[in-house]
Amino acid sequence: MEKNEEEKFEDIIEGRNPVIEALKSGREINKILISKGHVEGSAKKIISMAKDKGIVVQYVDKNKIKGLSTSDNHQGVIAYISPYKYKELLELLDELEIKNEDPFFVICDEVNDPHNLGSIIRTANAAGANGVIIPKRRSAMITSIVAKTSAGAIEYVPVCKVTNLSRTIDLLKEKGVWLIGADMDGREEYFKSNLTGKIAIVVGNEGKGISRLVKEKCDFVVSIPMFGEVSSLNASVAASLLMYEVVRQKSSKK
Structure with missing residues (x-):
């Protein structure tokens, strides 16, 4: 996906456990990026859960993940999500x-x-x-x-x-x-x-x-x-x- 299309997404979550919990909770996820060198362990669980929910998974170069990460603890996984909805x-x-x-x-x-x-x-x-x-x-x-x-x-x-x-x-x-x-x-x-x-x-x-x-x-x-x-x-x-x-x-x- 080109940069101008990615800019439509307004937020990301990163790291395997946060992405798994987002999938379990039913949070609206637009797509998931997984580093090509990190498709093992819990990453396989993420791929399976995303497939069941019809969420697009893209396998990208690790430098792309690194460039998007803000916490520097992404574990090779980033998900684009809808903006967080604060509770009244x-x-x-x-x-x-x-x-x-x-x-x-x-x-x-x-x-x-x-x-x-x-x-x-x-x-x-x-x-x-x-x-x-x-x-x-x-x-x-x-x-x-x-x-x-x-x-x-x-x-x-x-x-x-x-x-x-x-x-x-x-x-x-x-x-x-x-x-x-x-x-x-x-x-x-x-x-x-x-x-x-x-x-x-x-x-x-x-x-x-x-x-x-x-x-x-x-x-x-x-x-x-x-x-x-x-x-x-x-x-x-x-x-x-x-x-x-x-x-x-x-x-x-x-």
Whole structure:
């Protein structure tokens, strides 16, 4: 396919596991490129799944794959996909209400590193979170790097892109959701706090942490004890600790 035709496709995902998960989830895939020297192992599974779904597979030179890759971890496989469809928060809340399920969200306040965002989404899927909320501005968006880092979890965890985080927090509070910020200045250690019920964990920017206005709107702010010379954890690690504390506390209530 010539360059001008390829430009019609608006996004890519790369790496074998993310492409497999996209195929399994029913994501709309326009075509798949596989490096001629990488047709073995899980690549055969991708070819078989694509054939069953009627998706075009093209075998191309490895330099073409390398030139298209943004994560440099493509494993010889790239898929052209339709643009990622962000979930509407109100729609997600309505769905949870119908299922009589308490919301469990992760809010990313200006998390700019796509690797951190991808890792948060991956852990959110593992911990059973209902969704990840990101602001429309000053945040990493869903890209091929995020999809790759999430190890395919992006196909299963709804991501809501909102215009204003402060107004979103107000909306969540109206729905009975408690907002828990993670910050080194938190008054209480996270494992001593009540993280049951309707919960939204807020993690901040890799350097600045949670913004002042968002922090003020949190119901309470918790800290993660640090005993070494490094004074903070990155956003994805902090989010992981809090998410699994939510899991632990919910399990202990059963």
